[in-house]
Amino acid sequence: MSPAKPSPDKREAIFCATIKLLAKYGFHGFSIKQLAEEAGVATGTIYLYFKDREDLIRELNTQIINDFVKASLEGHDPQLPLKQQYQHICFNIWQFCIENSCITHCKAQFDHLPPDVLRSQHSHAWDGLQPLKHLFEQGRKTQKIKNLPDDILISFSIEPYLYLARQHLLDIIKVDSEQLTHIIDASWDAIAGPASKNTNGQFPQE
Amino acid sequence: MSPAKPSPDKREAIFCATIKLLAKYGFHGFSIKQLAEEAGVATGTIYLYFKDREDLIRELNTQIINDFVKASLEGHDPQLPLKQQYQHICFNIWQFCIENSCITHCKAQFDHLPPDVLRSQHSHAWDGLQPLKHLFEQGRKTQKIKNLPDDILISFSIEPYLYLARQHLLDIIKVDSEQLTHIIDASWDAIAGPASKNTNGQFPQE
DNA sequence: ATATTATGAATGAACGTTCATTCATAATAA
DNA sequence: TTATTATGAATGAACGTTCATTCATAATAT
Structure with missing residues (x-):
């Protein structure tokens, strides 16, 4: 089966098994022993690729x-056009979530790492999302x-998809492709147009 | 402080301490021993009020x-008017999240309980949210x-607030009361109006 | 006195991590 | 080619720690 080479993708196997177990059991009920079994390696092997449990998760x-x-x-x-750019990104997000159910379930777990980790994660994610930043900036202008x-804006652009995808994958709700179109439209409605002017009685914003 | 009373609200103290610790450390790094200390009771006392750890969390x-x-x-x-009803509920949600930071951080943890628990939790929550159901139903009609x-609709009505409140409490972003007004308006825009008819083809938006 | 409530040391299972050992392969020597 | 040696990836039993849970005992209330 497995010879004794350096090891290009054994690390990948460990990652993959971690995702699977984390999605299934969450942080509790996830043990190194179980992980080793799922990944098809010995427990010690994991420590050849990762400093410790925490390092692996980070x-x-x-x-x-x-x-x-x-x-x-x-x-x-x-x-x-901006709206089309936006719709495309939203569709991508949905697609990714549905096609990677384990990652989708995992991802939410990470929302509860220590605050400092969260902060660096937040800014790291934004670094990669530069094009979305530009899109928003242009849209505002x-x-x-x-x-x-x-x-x-993100809270209407990404979070709802993550939430809905989770529920969809758990069979709590079902979203078909026609509904997805409407969802994307709704999410555009949330961020579109200049900030609405009259909430109740109040003054225009500008 | 009180040595050995019957116990009306000792259960409450345990709940309260659990929330605090869960918000701070998450499910890992949360131990019964720590909980006992935080709640000011002995470890054994916890088992007088809850069958076991799992029962406590449920x-x-x-x-x-x-x-x-x-x-x-x-x-x-x-x-x-529907919009005012809606705005009021959204404001309540925000208020609750901000005033109960521990609960807000806890709540997300529970999103990763076993699927069957999640399903029953989901339907239980909806039972209590009947008035919101009615609001939506009337709005659709x-x-x-x-x-x-x-x-x-919920994914634009509740989830964004939970997300934003978490970020706000972690000091990752800051939301003042003026912004909150705009957020509530944006979330109304997401769900308001009949499902948009033209995704791409573009009529004027208003 | 009796019942109820609280305690926390004791327990054993489970955990993350380590490390002495193995062995397929690579490198070198004949 | 064939024999010998060196390598380090992989192993998994063993270790020390931590955990949830129990229970004999104590404290209080009735």
Whole structure:
């Protein structure tokens, strides 16, 4: 089966098994022993590739963010109209979440790492999402997108998809491709247009 | 402090300490011993009030959902215009999240309990949110709200607030009350109006 | 006195991590 | 080619720690 080479993709096997187990059991109920079994290696082997448990999880987190960001921007074309650019990214996100169910379930787990890790993760993710930043910036300038900070726009642009994908994968709800279109439209409605002017009675914002 | 009383609210103290620790350390790094110390009781005492660790967490989860639902609907008035009803609920959610930071951080942890628990949690939550269900239903009928399933509307109505509140509490972003108004408006824009008809083909937006 | 409630030392299972050992392959020598 | 040696990836039993849970005992209430 497995010879004794250096090892190009054994690390990958460990990653893969970690994702699988983390998605299934969460951080509790996830043990190194179980991981070794799932990955088809000895427990000690894991420590040849990762300093310790924490290191493994941090590295995995980084890779997942990278993959997610990369998938989100696949085929991105800054020449297209803003709305189309946005729709494309949203579709990418949905697609990625559905096709990588383990990652989708994992990802949410990472939202509860220590605060300092979260902060660096946050800024790292934004680094990769530069094109989305530009899209938002351009949208704000041309009044096609509400004049709100990136993070707030994100809360309508990415979070709902993550949530819905999780529920979809758990069979709690079902989203077909026609609904997805409507969802993407709804999410565009949330961020589109200059910040609405009259909430209740109040003053225009500008 | 009190040596050996019957115990009306010792259970509450244990709940409270659990929330605190869970918010701080997550499921890992949360131990019964630590919990006992934080709650000011002996380890054995915990087992007088809860069958075991799992039972404690499940019960806590249920109570948090109940509190959350109750807070969301506080002061709800079905007589008001739909948009105002909606804004009021959104504001309640934000308020609750900010005022109960430990619960907000905890809540997300529970998103990764076993699937069957998640499903029952989901339907239990909806039971309590009947008024919101009605609001959505009425909105769909009168074309004031998009013709989309409740769960999808929720993804723009609750999830973004949970996400933003978490980030706000972690000091990753800051949301002031003026921004909150805009966020609530944006979230209304997401669900408002009949499901948009032209995705790409483009009519004027208003 | 009796029942109820609280305690925390004791327990054993499970955990992450280590390290002496193995062995297929690579490198070198004949 | 064939024999010999060196390598380091892989192993998994063993280790020390930590954990959830129990229970004999103590404290309090009735």
